[in-house]
Amino acid sequence: PSPSTTAPLVSLQNGGGIRQNGGVTLPTTGAVGTINRGNTFDLLPFDNRLVAITSVSPGDLKEIMERSCAVSTSGGGQFLQVSGLKVTCSRSGTAIVVSNPTGDSYAGTVTTPGTRVKEIILSDGRSIVTAGAVVSGAPSVTVVTNSFTAEGGDNYPTLAKLTKTGFGISYEQALYDYLLSFPKNASGLPEVPDTDLRYAKASGEGRITWTP
Secondary structure: OOOOOOOOEEEEEEHHHOOOOOOOOOOOOOOOOOOOHHHHHHHOOOOOEEEEEEEEOHHHHHHHHHHHHHOOOOOOOOOEEEEOEEEEEEOOOOOOEEEOOOOOOEOOEEEEOOOOEEEEEEOOOOEEEEOOEEOOOOOOEEEEEEHHHHOOEOOOHHHHOOOOEEEEEEHHHHHHHHHHOOOEOOOOOEOOOOOOHHHOOOOOOOOEEEEO
């Protein structure tokens, strides 16, 4: 789906679905390098399919991000990588608690609401959460994620309960198609421009910010 003023687009990707199977060190020279299809499978190796969840309410979005903020230091891959928004979380807030009666890491039930999410701002500047509270009149959003996360994997019960639409393509295919969309260089290969600031910030983009 395309973003719109009535249904802003947000993307969520669980950290556990992003792997680094291509080596244990990163290039340090900054030299131009090639990306091949094997690299995209190394990075996104699972058979997770893209899913859209429309009309996600501001309250549900906050609850989803509360779960992510609660597990930021767990090391288990539950922490979400995001686009389309910026989130500010406080480590001193109450972490959401999700029961896991079956022990299978799917869904569960929220037993203690979280208070760590202090601010959510969409990429168009509209606020969803301010000072820890959902903003009155804030828009619902469309969430695009992978099928594992959409079904409540990593104990995201809020996502599990929502209606989904599948696209039929894998998240690896989506990345592959995205890379092919860049302008072609003199050799006829797609090339990420070095002037694209989205890929020039070594310190990150500030999409997720922590406060004490």
